[in-house]
Amino acid sequence: MGRQPDLVKDVIVVGAGTMGRVWMDTIARRGDTRVSAIVDLVPGAARSAARERGWDIPALTGLDEALNLGADMVLNATVPEAHLDVSSAALRAGIPVLSEKPVTPTVHEALVLAALSRLTGVLTAASQSRRYSAGIRAFKEALAGFGGAAQLHTRFFQNPRFGGFRDQMEHPLLVDMAIHSFDQARFLLDAEPESVYCEEFNPGWSWYRGAASAEAVFRFEGGSRFAYTGSWCADGLTTSWNGEWRGSAAAGTATWDGETEVLAQRRTGPAASVGLGAESEGLDAALEEFVAALDGGSDLSGEIHRNVWSVAMVEASVTSSRRGAPVSFAEVFDDARQAAIARSDREVAELLRAGDLPFAS
Ligand SMILES: NC(=O)c1ccc[n+]([C@@H]2O[C@H](COP(=O)([O-])OP(=O)(O)OC[C@H]3O[C@@H](n4cnc5c(N)ncnc54)[C@H](O)[C@@H]3O)[C@@H](O)[C@H]2O)c1
Known part of the structure; x- marks a missing residue:
């Protein structure tokens, strides 16, 4: 499925809502990426996004059909609750995923995804666009x-x-x-x-x-x-x-x-x-970093093992507020690991039990 690094990369955009459409235009702005298919489970949503842009590309309601076409990456711009299912399916199909934030709504789902990424050897990261300005x-x-x-x-x-x-x-x-x-x-x-x-x-x-x-x-x-x-x-x-x-x-x-x-x-x-630099910002910068990683670059700041800490900051804050007491991240990750193991198949659960997630990437 992988393409040569010097060729234009095919990107399947999943989720043709507000952010999915912004991502389509971001992908189209680059010379080395193009949207190769659009998926949205709402009938007609993918088709109208393609038509508005004058693109004659597959516009589908089924993710599997799109993954079977092959691509160099998936851009996951679905609602947070769908992030794990969509990203997991792409990783299992061998296609790297750049996901809108939050990479998953919960820490335990992020750990499942991290383990799956490690198991398949396929890259996945969150786009946290506000860290690039x-x-x-x-x-x-x-x-x-x-x-x-x-x-x-x-x-x-x-x-x-x-x-x-x-x-x-x-x-x-x-x-x-x-x-x-x-x-x-x-x-x-x-x-x-x-x-x-x-x-x-x-x-x-x-x-x-x-x-x-x-x-x-x-x-x-x-x-x-x-x-x-x-x-x-x-x-x-x-x-x-x-x-x-x-x-x-x-x-x-x-x-x-x-x-x-x-x-x-x-x-x-x-x-x-202090004077400001002129590097790219926002979604453009997040995509640039991900494309560089696909081409062998190493500093992918939203890579799932790193980004899970941002998800954990939300979850730990909610827990602390409920309890009225400080919460340690060690506890948040221990609880999440147990929950992740409980919902995973044997291979993913074994990796999670090995215990070095999310601390090593
Ligand atoms: N980076 C930012 O500043 C920013 C701003 C807004 C939203 N977001 C994030 O972007 C993501 C999308 O938000 P949005 O505002 O575009 O939402 P939206 O509701 O406008 O669009 C989501 C689309 O995904 C589709 N969808 C849902 N489940 C699907 C599935 N399983 N398969 C295929 N399509 C599916 C829906 O039909 C919908 O068209 C969310 O994770 C949100 O948190 C980020």
Whole structure:
């Protein structure tokens, strides 16, 4: 099924909703990737996405039929609940998968997928598009120049009136949004979390059924702390959709407004604006990294064994909030491993029992 690295890569896009369509255009923008088939279980959805783009390609409702056509990669842009089934089927067919976030809704499903990826030797990764921007790169470099942040904060305040399923979710902010900030913190600290204490609540004026606000403090390996303050029902003075950030390091402090303004101040010196680079951002950058990995590149930041930590930050925060006590990531992964073994076939369960997931990639 694999194609030569120098040829155009065929991509099957699964899920022709909002993000699936954005991905189709992202794939088409590159000279070395093209959409070779579209799948959506809603009849007509794949066909209309292809027709809108003037593409004469297979537009199907059945995933197996598409996988049988062969491809160099699958782009999984289905709803989170379908991520494990779609990605597993592709891996078993020998086709690498780049998945929209969350790679799976739960840690135990992510461990199943990680084990399957290892068993089949086929690559899978999540696209966490908010870790690729000129602003976050400049912020990270400024902090690195000061010795690396030991205290990192973000404040995320937005007020969307989505209507629909998010208004009914039990944990709308933590489960549907916070993974972006949590993944950004892992990127900025270049480390993995050890424990979290989180409180979730729903302000009296909230238009959500579940908890629309949260305060969480993570301890990372090496002792650094990441504090997350967020709300999805904050009218007035909203932050950017990336939140606003501050990092304190041994030799100074840097801030990022979540968009293009990065400021840095060394212990003795004036505050100065930091210039931004011109590398690709967002979905384009996530795809670029994945294509490079298919061609033998090694630094795939959303690779499943690494990305599972971002999924775990969400799950651990929800557990801590329910319990009213700190939660360790060792416990989250132990529980998830047991749940993953219980639902897996013999070969996958054996790998999971071997015990080195997710710690080695
Ligand atoms: N990166 C971002 O900033 C960002 C923004 C929005 C959504 N997302 C993520 O993108 C994913 C898709 O979200 P969306 O807003 O496009 O949703 P959507 O509901 O607009 O589209 C999902 C599509 O997947 C299809 N689908 C569901 N199960 C399927 C299956 N088993 N096989 C084939 N098709 C299936 C649905 O029919 C639908 O057309 C989610 O994981 C979401 O969290 C990411």
